[in-house]
Amino acid sequence: MSGTRDDILGRLRRQLGRTDATRAEAQARVEAVLAARQCGPRAPSDALVERFIERARAMLSTVERCPAESEVPAFCARWLAAQSLPLDLVVAPPFAHLDWAGAGLRMRVGAADGDDRVGVTGCFRAIAETGTLMLRSGVDMPPVNSLLPETHIAIVPVARIVADMEAAWADARSEWGNAGGAEGGQGWPRAVNFVSGPSRTADIEQVIVLGAHGPFRVHLLVVG
Amino acid sequence: MEIRSMHFVERVRQRLDDDELQRNLKRTRGRNAASRAAAVAAFPDFDAVRQRATEIRRSVLRDLDVWLERFEAKATERGATVLWARDGEHACELIADIAKRHGVRTVVKSKSMVSEEAGLNAALEAAGVRPVETDLGEYILQINDNEPPSHIIMPVIHKSKEQVSELFARVHGTPPKTDIEALTHEARAVLRPEFLGADMGLSGGNFLIAETGSVAIVTNEGNGRLCTTLPRVHVALTGIEKVIPTLEDLSTLLRILPRSATGQALTNYVSMLTGPKHAGDPDGPEHMYFVLVDGGRADLLGSEFEDMLRCIRCGACMNHCPVYQTVGGHAYGWVYPGPMGSVLTPLYQGLEKAKDLPHAATLCNQCGVVCPVSIPLPELMRRLREKQVECGLRPWSERLALRAWAWVAGRPKLYALASRVGVRYLRWLAGGRDRIQVMGLAPGWTAQRDFPAPAAQTFRELHAARQAAKRQGGAR
Numbered sequence: 001m002s003g004t005r006d007d008i009l010g011r012l013r014r015q016l017g018r019t020d021a022t023r024a025e026a027q028a029r030v031e032a033v034l035a036a037r038q039c040g041p042r043a044p045s046d047a048l049v050e051r052f053i054e055r056a057r058a059m060l061s062t063v064e065r066c067p068a069e070s071e072v073p074a075f076c077a078r079w080l081a082a083q084s085l086p087l088d089l090v091v092a093p094p095f096a097h098l099d100w101a102g103a104g105l106r107m108r109v110g111a112a113d114g115d116d117r118v119g120v121t122g123c124f125r126a127i128a129e130t131g132t133l134m135l136r137s138g139v140d141m142p143p144v145n146s147l148l149p150e151t152h153i154a155i156v157p158v159a160r161i162v163a164d165m166e167a168a169w170a171d172a173r174s175e176w177g178n179a180g181g182a183e184g185g186q187g188w189p190r191a192v193n194f195v196s197g198p199s200r201t202a203d204i205e206q207v208i209v210l211g212a213h214g215p216f217r218v219h220l221l222v223v224g
Numbered sequence: 225m226e227i228r229s230m231h232f233v234e235r236v237r238q239r240l241d242d243d244e245l246q247r248n249l250k251r252t253r254g255r256n257a258a259s260r261a262a263a264v265a266a267f268p269d270f271d272a273v274r275q276r277a278t279e280i281r282r283s284v285l286r287d288l289d290v291w292l293e294r295f296e297a298k299a300t301e302r303g304a305t306v307l308w309a310r311d312g313e314h315a316c317e318l319i320a321d322i323a324k325r326h327g328v329r330t331v332v333k334s335k336s337m338v339s340e341e342a343g344l345n346a347a348l349e350a351a352g353v354r355p356v357e358t359d360l361g362e363y364i365l366q367i368n369d370n371e372p373p374s375h376i377i378m379p380v381i382h383k384s385k386e387q388v389s390e391l392f393a394r395v396h397g398t399p400p401k402t403d404i405e406a407l408t409h410e411a412r413a414v415l416r417p418e419f420l421g422a423d424m425g426l427s428g429g430n431f432l433i434a435e436t437g438s439v440a441i442v443t444n445e446g447n448g449r450l451c452t453t454l455p456r457v458h459v460a461l462t463g464i465e466k467v468i469p470t471l472e473d474l475s476t477l478l479r480i481l482p483r484s485a486t487g488q489a490l491t492n493y494v495s496m497l498t499g500p501k502h503a504g505d506p507d508g509p510e511h512m513y514f515v516l517v518d519g520g521r522a523d524l525l526g527s528e529f530e531d532m533l534r535c536i537r538c539g540a541c542m543n544h545c546p547v548y549q550t551v552g553g554h555a556y557g558w559v560y561p562g563p564m565g566s567v568l569t570p571l572y573q574g575l576e577k578a579k580d581l582p583h584a585a586t587l588c589n590q591c592g593v594v595c596p597v598s599i600p601l602p603e604l605m606r607r608l609r610e611k612q613v614e615c616g617l618r619p620w621s622e623r624l625a626l627r628a629w630a631w632v633a634g635r636p637k638l639y640a641l642a643s644r645v646g647v648r649y650l651r652w653l654a655g656g657r658d659r660i661q662v663m664g665l666a667p668g669w670t671a672q673r674d675f676p677a678p679a680a681q682t683f684r685e686l687h688a689a690r691q692a693a694k695r696q697g698g699a700r
């Protein structure tokens with residue numbers, strides 16, 4: 001096993017003509033690249049909320065603005081009723097405290113299974129450049145909630161909208177630790193999922209169909 | 225996958241005569257090129273991003289040994305197991321072992337071209353494990369007797385909805401549907417229980433991120449997420465060249481991959497997966513493995529073909545290739561079609577098994593222009609042609625002709641005479657028209673097109689006449 005590893009790495013080194021000196025140089029280059037985290041050309045960072053909403057719609061999410069988090073259940077209830085969708089939700093733990101029953105919704109807190117029809121999540125960040133949700137896994141953030149139900153509703157506080165992925169990674173590093181550093185980034189989640197609208201495929205005759213394997217619809221409530 | 229590239233010419237002939245295939249190819253021809261063009265035009269800095277993407281891939285290859293060690297250390301630290309495979313066959317053995325170790329009966333797969341290289345499905349079946357392809361296109365191919373894909377990102381681009389409908393009716397035992405939405409949702413309904421019941425998920429990997437020890441997977445359907453979230457074991461199978469340094473580099477490459485592939489600003493889903501589930505996580509696999517395959521890649525490093533290792537498998541080169549667009553992907557006879565396949569197949573499978581592929585191009589350089597990581601594909605094909613001549617792989621007639629040409633070209637007087645004779649002959653063939661309809665000595669050339677007739681005088685004759693006129697003018 002490690003025989004194959006050493007053989008492949010050995011061949012790579014031979015092909016590159018590595019000597020002890022060039023190996024040390026290569027290691028220095030690698031450390032320098034990891035430390036520099038150079039960015040390529042980036043997205044504009046103005047009008048973030050408008051840009052996010054416009055891009056999210058272009059990716060076929062539906063978007064509503066909602067003045068305060070406390071009003072989220074009422075907005076959900078109204079939207080679900082208008083779409084003739086079921087009023088039963090599976091809600092990620094951070095939103096358990098909202099008054100869902102008061103809005104006429106039945107809800108369960110936790111992770112979705114194959115039978116749940118509507119999943120509610122928050123988001124770690126939302127990316128204006130592409131209208132994308134950035135979701136992390138964790139005890140309070142089950143990725144299945146944005147994946148198994150036919151309808152995914154995401155709560156997006158305006159303060160979480162950032163310009164681009166680079167900005168989101170910078171926030172991730174400051175909250176989860178520096179994954180590349182010596183401390184190893186213990187705080188990094190198992191999964192970071194970027195979601196831009198409903199699941200889709202164009203495999204048959206390149207005709208786009210929504211709801212390939214994931215949600216048929218993604219509804220965003222931009223709060224604040 | 226078994227290679228059939230040695231029969232390229234015959235396979236092309238069959239495909240040109242296949243009316244149904246030609247109809248299917250025509251239906252979508254140029255569509256991806258148009259979507260890409262629109263996406264590129266809508267993005268102000270595309271060239272700058274392309275340049276940066278090229279730089280990133282180049283810098284990784286320069287120190288690939290160290291980047292791989294770095295990736296391995298990080299991935300291991302995060303709790304994943306990193307395995308190395310010599311080639312596809314070895315990768316199959318490793319994956320069958322993993323399946324056995326964890327008592328796996330069913331594997332749900334999201335798209336992996338390396339798994340096609342390795343012929344993983346057949347190997348799993350032989351080991352008593354049931355593989356289920358879940359990408360809609362790959363699923364259609366699997367239930368159609370394991371038909372090979374004809375495009376790296378749109379595997380069933382060669383099929384019509386009627387063909388899919390007939391296949392679903394036969395395999396699922398459902399009434400035939402010709403509505404594409406209904407067909408798609410039928411596949412969803414068939415595959416959902418497979419996701420929920422599978423013991424192992426197998427994915428490819430678009431990028432391996434050295435900084436975090438993660439794999440990034442890009443999909444539209446969401447099957448990649450299901451395969452890597454629900455089963456207890458996740459195996460990411462990918463080539464050793466897929467490493468990139470940082471999350472910033474991932475961000476740059478994600479600006480260019482979907483735009484080049486389908487013209488999307490971003491695919492629906494991008495998943496970055498790091499190690500197995502954490503204590504308390506409600507979902508996610510308990511075990512995570514990486515299988516990193518060499519399969520001919522290491523030998524390209526530092527060689528005149530190293531540029532090819534930058535490839536991010538976007539498919540733009542085939543979407544813009546006049547040959548691919550006419551003959552479809554199956555004619556190429558192995559996993560990778562189009563210009564990138566014409567380079568990779570001989571390099572990974574042996575020059576002698578894919579003699580015609582480096583010639584399956586007009587060298588129009590459409591592919592080189594659209595490649596998001598600036599791979600000079602026509603130049604690489606030209607180098608492969610040279611290699612074939614060096615290895616004596618071209619037919620004796622061609623070698624003799626080239627040698628004769630070199631001999632004549634080295635003797636200016638003789639060359640002038642020969643070209644004068646040649647021009648007269650071609651003009652005689654043209655019979656006063658501006659084009660030749662049947663090329664006397666090489667009729668194959670004019671089977672599908674005319675050959676332009678040459679001008680009455682050769683360049684040398686014209687030049688000599690002008691010089692003479694000038695001298696006369698000067699003397700007056």
Ligand code: SF4
Nearest residue numbers: 535536538539541595
């Ligand atoms: S060679 Fe370039 S254009 Fe072709 S698939 Fe690879 S990255 Fe894309």
